[in-house]
Amino acid sequence: MNYKLIFILILIINCQISFVNCFAQIDNTIDSLKAAVIVAKHDTTRIKTYIEIGDFYEYKSLDSAIYYYEKAQNLAKINSNKHPRFNSLQAAALRYLGIAEYNMGIYDKALEYLFKSVKIFEELLIQAKHNKNTDKIWEQTLKISKCFNDIGNVYCKQGTYDKSLSFYLKSLKICEEMLDDAKRSRNTNKIQEQKKNISKCYISIGNVHYFQGSYDKAINYYLKSLTIFEELLNMANQNKNINKIREQKQGISVCYNNIGNIYGDMGNSDKVYPVKRDRWFYRAIEYYLKSLKIIKELGDKNGISKCYNNLGSTYKELKNYGTALNYFLKSLKIKEELGDKNGTSTIWGNLADLHINIAVSCKDTQLRISHYREAVSYGLKSLKLAEEINAQYLINAEAAQLQKAFTALGNTANALKYAQIVISTKESMFNEEKTKSLAEMETKYQTEKKQLEIEKLEKQKALDKETIARKNAETKKQLIVIYSFVTGFLIILIFSIIILRLFIDKKRANVIILTKNSELKQANEEISTQRDLVVLQKKHIEVIHEEVTSSIRYAQRIQRAVMTASEQMNEILGEHFVIFKPRDIVSGDFYWVTKVKKWLIFCVADCTGHGVPGAFMSMLGISFLNEIVRKKEVTNAADVLNYLRNNVVASLKQENMNSEQPVTKERVMDGMDIVLCVLDTETLKMQFAGANNSVYIITNKQVTNNKQLIELKGDKMPVSIYPRMEPFKYQQYQMQKDDLIYLFSDGFADQFGGSKGKKFQYKQLKEVLTANCYQPLSEQKAILEKIFDQWKENCSQVDDVTIMGIKITT
Template sequence: MIARFHIISILFLCFFTIQAQDYSTKSIDSLKLLLEKSKNKNEQINLNHQLSEIYKQTNIDSAFVYRKNSIKINEQILKNQANNQELLLLKAKNINALAVLYFKKGEYKECLKYLLNANNILQSLTKKNGTDKYYNSLVKLYADLTAVYVNTNEYKQAQYYNMQTYLLDSINNNKFGMSEYYLNLGIIEYKQGNYQKSKDLFLKTLNYKKQYKIEDGLDRVYTNAGNACMSMGDYSSSLDFYFKTLKIDEKNNLPYEIAGDYNSIGNVYYYLNEFDKSIEYYKKHSEICVKIGNTDGLATSYGNIANILAESGKLSESLIYYQNAINILKNTENEKHLSSVYNNIGQSYNELKEYGKAFEYFNLSLSIKEKLNDKQGIAILCGNIADMYIQKKDYILAISYAQKSVKTAKEIGSIYDENYSYGLLTTIFEHLGNYQKSLEYYKLYKETNDSIYNSEKSELITTIEAQFENDKKQKEIELLNKDKKLKEFELGEKQKKIKQQRIFSIFVISGFILISFFMILLYRQYKAKQKANFELNLKNKEIEQKNIEITTQRNEIRKHRDLVLAQKNEIEGSITYAKRIQEAVLPISEMSRSILPEHFILFKPKDIVSGDFYWFAEINNKIVIAVADCTGHGVPGAFMSMLGISFLNEIVRKQEVTKANQILNELRIEIINALQQKGISGEQKDGMDMSLVVIDNSQFIINNYYHAQFAGANNPLYIVKSEKLKVKNEENTKLDELSTFNFQLDEVKGDKMPIAIHLRMNDFTNHEFELQKGDCLYMLSDGYADQFGGKNLKKFLSRNLKQLLINNSQLPMHEQHKVLDKTLSDWIGDGEQIDDITILGIRI
């Protein structure tokens, strides 16, 4: 088989970009001169900002210098004006712009750190003044957070901030921002290998922009649509989209984006085996990357040029380029790019028949692909490893990897990778003498190959490129014509001046003619002044009319604003009323809580109403206690919590079910029936996670211990004791132990399935154990452990929570409540709570 190398595509994310202006060296020099002479710090901030924006497209390192200078001066002024809200807003914008520079360099951790810093500032400002004043800054920040979370494969966070952007844009009827929402959804699907779905979303974005005549951002849509088509093997459509992008980026003079366009076009020609054209565009890409200081892009060029050399049989030379790419990528966070280079090095060693080294690099690449869930990368790697085993004549392993490659390629709709693997299977079964199987796979290989390389597509690709070149030449002709007309105009002006000089000389000789000419000139000026006064009166009337229109529009805007505020107050009032209803069904009162021994309840909803809830009841001398975390938070989560409490009352209080796992089994049936869940694809997966304990008080008088049961849906139970936990059904119970001094914490894990429809629908496990007086039980949702905070803005994590609980378990329960509350408050600091938080602690 012919060696197959993994080319590097550039995914064009929807960071807000500032269109490049035609700054000349003269304008840069003049800005620098103004900066040197300026004594005004506000002016210095603005000049540093302008220089950073200019250099962003041409010299990224210089852009960093001026951006950091702007932030430094900003902070100096804030030392004396700490509460100046305009300066705080300017600081947030400056930090956001610095984060964008880190994104362009591929340093995503630094980028995220600065974006979250900017978010903290904006959130503190919105708490004081509302969101309306900071709409533009918030939209840009949320869009940038979406982009960086996509690049770090944190898709839930990306979807969250994408939705926040969409909500703000919807309130302000920003059609451009609403169109970017669908583009971002497409990128998220693409990154997860769902190419057809991502293509549909990109085309939906394109139609939306065309419907509302939105030209801004079309280049990003075309680029990402091209990426989706290329991943699916539709090269003619992919090339068409890339050339449309290049046309827009050249018009707007965006070198960073133009470099990416050249790389994408080179990739298409690579897959079409037109290596001369491919390397032509790769070299254009690398030249711009060197010029603007884009090291990540330069690594892309090195890797792709190395692929061409390897395909041409120059394997030793290709390894040098691959090593250059690795040296750059090891200093960045672009793991996907690095894994592709490892794959390509493995291919080179495979061609050199150094199979040990080949497998070593294939394995390095495959581990990263699996970590990132890069399905197309996995399909390529499995195909390459299968090819290696064919050469080693280990056909059994070759079949295994080739079939895995086919399966993965079908999942993502990649015809190119599917075709390659069919070719491998054809070869394998031919070597094994199974000609019937070989023929079957050859037919599949031929079908997929014809769909990629048919003559119509080849002609279409040639037509697309010719059309682009023709448009480019037409523009050059237009520029030449404009230049010619300009020269003709200048020549005419010179001739006109000569003619005027001759006339003037004649008038000097003839005084009478001079006086006559002067009188005529005065008369014409008088007429011109009359005309000017008339036009001025017309302009004044137009201005007055415009002022009336502006006043009317302003009044209309105020009216709409007041309507939105009224609606907002009405909604908040409804939610506050819903909170009272929720509190009415929660066991908040002292009488309701009197059935529990010494205890505390830390209950902190993220919004007005909560998706977490706690519940307990006493039936037949048994106390049943539950803590649950419903899908979502706010109003949707509150609805689910009301359902959960209602069904628990029915199951325990009325039906008197007191076996822990049976309660969860019955509750799951009620939730599935209530939500009409069928388990079909695309259905909402609403439900809840829960820990539930049943304590039997009757055993203590007889045996001097309490008999307890526990069942959990995803959520655990923490038990702090002074001795080892005695478990009756140890074979079904998973324990994690943590000990300190005279105490140990046992974590009894719940089953890995929710109270809802799920792939796994086994009965919940019933854990039985003994409790002594003084033992502490802790039931909780995941909100506390998942809260971001601290100086590095990281999650609190369950291991830190466990240590906190065991360290303070000897304190009275109300003191433990204070410690947990204060620790959480200090951890969050100026940040925001991201989820509902519930911890229920009981001392036996």
């Protein structure tokens, strides 16, 4: 038992860091969304943003979530007469309000919101059918199905199981019909969506059977649901769809938790054989821990609280009261943070039951009385809250706890009072008529399902007849086409005879034209002479162009030769890639790599200009770097850029920028933007200095499932004469094995393209690098080149493009 406690504590500690980072990210996202509301120009955008803020708060503060859902609902209601989309947004906000109130345990208000939402969605569905808008019909039908499931959840929490099952079966029927439609249209996304919705319905129906004590039916529905979620998770993993993976894991976690509940109840019912009873409880704990592991990965506080509560209940049955109390208090803390009244009442009731169990096991009279009084305290708080939210099954359970406690304390009057409450609530929840009603509803559903299959077969037969009739009609059409062709051919023949006569007349006219042509011949000869002269000039220009192009291509070979060779880069850098796309034949960009003792120095630079002028600057830069680093062995990143700037200024005879002398051929203002890194191969500490350019690092320090992109920004001045000639700053970063480094010029981000002809931008470049950082570097290179070509499409390349990617392997 002690080893299991240690294991649980280790799991909790390992997840704390993930929680802190997860909620920090949620806070940042909420702040961004609140800023988006302020700058939004349209009410549609504001409403959607309010709903999105509410969604984020649902994991932190239900009161805040309700506040933003109400703002969305009110704003949508004000605009409801302007366009149907506002009605749809209002219905969505009402549904989210209902779910939030449900999570807080305020069931009457939850039902009020959900029924209002259903009414609006049904009105929108009628409009969509009238307009024959297939997409809208699908959308509104799906939303109605989800509302039915939500209403069923509320009735289930209230203990009104006949109404609950009725709405679950309505939702399931809609989902099955939509799945059939999706299969007919072979729409993979819709098929997956409806399978997920059907799986949720199975869970809900299983819950009703569980609360009714029909464990075989309940576990059958849970296993059906688990099978579907596991199938959908495999598909999501293959497609690497993070959102879908999260959804399916959430469903699997719920199934594990519900199966654990059943095993726990089976342990409670098997009191004759203690060994077998404990086996059921340990099996329940196994499933609860499976569920808890997944739900912690997802950061779902409500789900974590449920798992803690279930583990507490199971350890209580195993008489491990200390562990049980610890789990109950953890669960209670989360429920109180979320404002979940139903959950708070449930856990207070569980604490009351725990103290009753402890009291029964106590031999000391005073200690036993103390625990019974604690049970009464928790029971009264739980009962009060249960009556406030009208949760019949909780009222029944807490009245039973209070009856036990008061009986043990000898308070017969109060014991009798709460015994009467137990009887009255039990009759309202579990009378024979309601149990019969549940069975009749499920039988009716299965009958209607079979009838629907028969109707589908009849529709298929009618469709086959319609197909035969359509083929006959097509045959008639083909005959009509043949007759039309023959008629058309005769018409063409008649027109051909008419045209022939016209041709003869035209031939006679041509004799007259020939006479005039002889007069034009002399003029044509003069034109031909001038044309020949133009052709000779064109050929001369082409020869000159070919000579210039040949010279530039030779310059290209020289430029490539002075840059670091690929074999040398493989030896120095190890796993890496370089994308080098000059705008013209020669490039103003260059990359350079060397190793001095234990220092690995690499850089990417963007020189002023393109083509030949830029190439001259790039060769000048490479020459200076070789002299500074290889000969002088300068290994401080900032010092290298300072020396490089001094050499550029001196070589190009650049003068003080404060001079009033205008820029001329004699006063050269050219230079370069550069990012330069120096890596200590022993300690993996990396120095960085930059001129106008940054370096991206994707670190291997994982606190979530995603790697983190870090940007080290360079100084806002070039390597050349400039109004602000301050020394370049030195930055240092501790690298780790498998970290990724990206150096680049501005050519990729500044490329125009896409559907709107806009720049690619650095933000999108960061997203591409982060999304593909798990790929090998060779695959990353191929992806970047493909994205660049697709973005550029028919646009001309505006600048030289260079990207260097390096993986830390030592």
